[in-house]
Amino acid sequence: MRSLVASDLSSRRRTRPAGLLGLLCLFVLAPAGAAQVHDVRLAAISGGTRLDVALSDAVTDSLFTLDNPTRVVLDLKPATLDRQVHLPAAQGLVHRVRVGPREGGGLRIVLDVDRQVVARRVPAAAGERHLVLELTTGDAVHAAVPASPVTVAPAPAAAPVAVAKTLPAARDLTIAVDAGHGGDDPGATGRDGTHEKDVTLAVARVLAARINAEHGMRAVLTRDGDYFVPLRERIHRARVAQADLFVSVHADAVRDPNVAGASVYVLSARGATSEAAKWLADRENSADLVGGVSLDDKDNVLASVLLDLSQSAAMSSSMVAAEKVLTELNQVGEVRKARVQQAGFVVLKSPDIPSLLIETAYITNPAEERRLRDEKYQSRLADAILAGVRSYFHENPPPGTRLAALAAPQP
Numbered sequence: 581m582r583s584l585v586a587s588d589l590s591s592r593r594r595t596r597p598a599g600l601l602g603l604l605c606l607f608v609l610a611p612a613g614a615a616q617v618h619d620v621r622l623a624a625i626s627g628g629t630r631l632d633v634a635l636s637d638a639v640t641d642s643l644f645t646l647d648n649p650t651r652v653v654l655d656l657k658p659a660t661l662d663r664q665v666h667l668p669a670a671q672g673l674v675h676r677v678r679v680g681p682r683e684g685g686g687l688r689i690v691l692d693v694d695r696q697v698v699a700r701r702v703p704a705a706a707g708e709r710h711l712v713l714e715l716t717t718g719d720a721v722h723a724a725v726p727a728s729p730v731t732v733a734p735a736p737a738a739a740p741v742a743v744a745k746t747l748p749a750a751r752d753l754t755i756a757v758d759a760g761h762g763g764d765d766p767g768a769t770g771r772d773g774t775h776e777k778d779v780t781l782a783v784a785r786v787l788a789a790r791i792n793a794e795h796g797m798r799a800v801l802t803r804d805g806d807y808f809v810p811l812r813e814r815i816h817r818a819r820v821a822q823a824d825l826f827v828s829v830h831a832d833a834v835r836d837p838n839v840a841g842a843s844v845y846v847l848s849a850r851g852a853t854s855e856a857a858k859w860l861a862d863r864e865n866s867a868d869l870v871g872g873v874s875l876d877d878k879d880n881v882l883a884s885v886l887l888d889l890s891q892s893a894a895m896s897s898s899m900v901a902a903e904k905v906l907t908e909l910n911q912v913g914e915v916r917k918a919r920v921q922q923a924g925f926v927v928l929k930s931p932d933i934p935s936l937l938i939e940t941a942y943i944t945n946p947a948e949e950r951r952l953r954d955e956k957y958q959s960r961l962a963d964a965i966l967a968g969v970r971s972y973f974h975e976n977p978p979p980g981t982r983l984a985a986l987a988a989p990q991p
C-alpha cells in the first residue's frame with residue numbers, strides 16, 4: 581500500500597513517466613495541514629469488528645455503505661496515508677481493507693464485508709486522535725448510522741473516484757532486462773569454457789519472455805544478441821524505454837571453485853553520491869529528465885535536493901525489490917549472501933529507476949557452471965526473478981499503470 585498516496589499526487593501531474601522525483605516534488609509542495617493516517621487496526625468486539633484509524637490531525641469524514649460487493653466506505657479529508665502503515669489482515673466481519681487516494685487530497689478506506697452490516701462511529705478515548713467505527717450485524721441492516729451528524733454525513737453512493745478517470749490511460753509496467761557483458765566482453769569464464777555473456781543472455785531472454793506473458797508488464801532487453809553494449813548505454817536504453825525497474829543479470833566468479841550461490845546487489849550510498857555529483861555537473865549539457873523533472877533550470881541547491889530525493893526513493897525501492905528477488909532465488913538454489921548487497925556498479929546508477937543486479941550463481945563452481953548452461957535451470961532462475969519482481973510491483977504499483985488501477989479500491 582505504500583505508494584497509493586504517492587500515486588494520487590503524481591497522477592494529477594502526469595501519467596507517464598512514473599518518475600519518483602515528480603511525486604517527491606509534489607510531496608514537498610503538498611499543502612500543509614493534511615492529516616496523516618498513522619495506523620489502521622481491526623479488532624474483534626462482541627458481535628462484530630472494530631476499526632481504529634489513528635490520525636495526526638482532525639479530518640472531515642463521511643461514512644457510508646455500498647453494495648455489490650458489500651462494503652463500508654470511510655472518506656477522510658484532507659488526509660494521506662503514512663508510508664509505514666501496514667493494512668490489517670482480515671478480521672471478523674471484514675475480509676479485506678483497502679485504502680486509496682481521492683481527488684482533492686482525500687483518502688478512502690474501504691472495508692470489504694461478507695454480509696450486510698451496521699457501521700457506527702464511536703467516540704475515541706479523550707485526547708486521542710482516533711477515528712473508531714464499530715461494525716455489527718444489527719437488525720437495521722445496510723445502514724450507516726452517524727453517531728454525530730456534524731462529522732459524519734452519509735454521502736451519495738458511488739461518487740466517482742480519481743482512479744476511474746485514469747483507467748483508460750493505464751499503461752504497462754516496463755522492466756528493463758540487462759544481460760551482463762556481451763561481444764568482446766565475455767565476462768567470467770567457467771572451467772568448462774562457459775562464458776558469462778552467453779548464460780546471462782539466455783536467462784535474460786527467458787525472463788523477458790516471462791515478463792511479456794504477464795498481464796500489465798512488458799520487458800525491454802538492453803541487448804538481444806552477442807554484442808558489446810557500454811554500461812552507460814544500458815542505463816540510457818532503460819531510461820529511453822521509461823523503465824519502472826532495471827534488472828541486470830550476471831554470473832559470479834571467484835578463485836575458489838567451492839564457492840557457490842546467488843547474490844543480489846543494489847547501489848551503495850557511495851555510488852549514489854558520486855553519481856549525483858556527475859548528474860549535477862553534467863546537467864546543463866544534458867536534456868535528460870530525472871523522474872520527469874528537468875534539472876537544468878534549477879539552481880544548485882534545489883537541483884541537488886531534487887536529485888537526492890529521487891535517488892533515495894529509487895534506492896529504497898531497489899532494496900525492497902531486491903529482497904523479494906533474493907527470497908525467491910533462495911527457493912531455487914543456494915544463496916551466497918542472505919542479505920542484499922550494496923555496491924557501486926555503474927548499471928545500478930540510474931537516479932530514478934529502481935535497479936538490481938543479480939549474480940545468479942558462480943560460473944567458477946563446476947556444478948553451478950553446469951546448471952547455468954541447463955535450460956531448465958535458466959528457466960527456474962527466470963521464474964524466481966519474475967516472482968520477486970511481481971511481488972514487488974503488486975505491493976508497490978507505480979502510478980498510472982494497469983497494476984495500480986487494479987490495486988486501487990473501487991468506489
Ligand SMILES: [Zn+2]
Binds near residue numbers: 761776830831
Ligand atoms: Zn558479470
